[in-house]
Amino acid sequence: AQRVTQPEKLLSVFKGAPVELKCNYSYSGSPELFWYVQYSRQRLQLLLRHISRESIKGFTADLNKGETSFHLKKPFAQEEDSAMYYCALSGDSNYQLIWGAGTKLIIKP
Amino acid sequence: DTAVSQTPKYLVTQMGNDKSIKCEQNLGHDTMYWYKQDSKKFLKIMFSYNNKELIINETVPNRFSPKSPDKAHLNLHINSLELGDSAVYFCASSQTGAPAFFGQGTRLTVV
Numbered sequence: 001a002q003r004v005t006q007p008e009k010l011l012s013v014f015k016g017a018p019v020e021l022k023c024n025y026s027y028s029g030s031p032e033l034f035w036y037v038q039y040s041r042q043r044l045q046l047l048l049r050h051i052s053r054e055s056i057k058g059f060t061a062d063l064n065k066g067e068t069s070f071h072l073k074k075p076f077a078q079e080e081d082s083a084m085y086y087c088a089l090s091g092d093s094n095y096q097l098i099w100g101a102g103t104k105l106i107i108k109p
Numbered sequence: 110d111t112a113v114s115q116t117p118k119y120l121v122t123q124m125g126n127d128k129s130i131k132c133e134q135n136l137g138h139d140t141m142y143w144y145k146q147d148s149k150k151f152l153k154i155m156f157s158y159n160n161k162e163l164i165i166n167e168t169v170p171n172r173f174s175p176k177s178p179d180k181a182h183l184n185l186h187i188n189s190l191e192l193g194d195s196a197v198y199f200c201a202s203s204q205t206g207a208p209a210f211f212g213q214g215t216r217l218t219v220v
Contacts, residue, residue, distance in 0.1 A: 043211045044214075
């Protein structure tokens with residue numbers, strides 16, 4: 001079965017500390033993975049996708065097929081990173097994403 | 110210019126009423142979506158249209174009916190509203206595959 005698991009509902013770290021938001025997936029083929037972010041009172045937006053292999057707002061994510069993970073990382077957290085983060089997988093259908101439950105990230109000053 | 114806009118932003122209505130939420134995108138994208146975000150922030154796809162054609166129709170009650178008059182618009186009509194329909198509804202669009210741009214959401218409260 002296709003599934004995306006974000007094991008942490010809430011993650012709280014201090015400003016300047018490294019951040020890692022975990023995402024594990026279950027999919028038999030070659031998935032495409034995404035991270036989306038929703039800042040407080042703002043719209044959901046695409047943060048990054050694994051095929052782009054880019055760094056957005058200091059965040060990176062590497063697809064690890066052996067561990068079936070796509071963790072989101074940032075070396076030094078900033079207060080403005082506080083938001084809800086969703087990991088998502090595109091499998092058989094490019095149009096239908098399978099979403100994780102989301103992780104609320106709180107950056108403490 | 111707002112890429113994906115939906116109206117209204119807030120909607121409070123009584124049980125049993127019929128209401129519509131409108132969505133428009135000015136990006137020239139071929140695909141549009143409706144998502145429901147529940148009180149626990151869990152996102153669930155409801156519908157997806159590609160060039161006015163329905164391509165995803167998840168198991169939502171048939172009280173929910175999407176309408177796409179053209180590829181820039183995807184409206185959501187809800188009949189006989191129930192308390193459990195209270196949620197935030199997001200419209201989104203993309204050119205290929207995964208949704209890239211979202212509307213600001215419509216917070217629907219059924220009382």
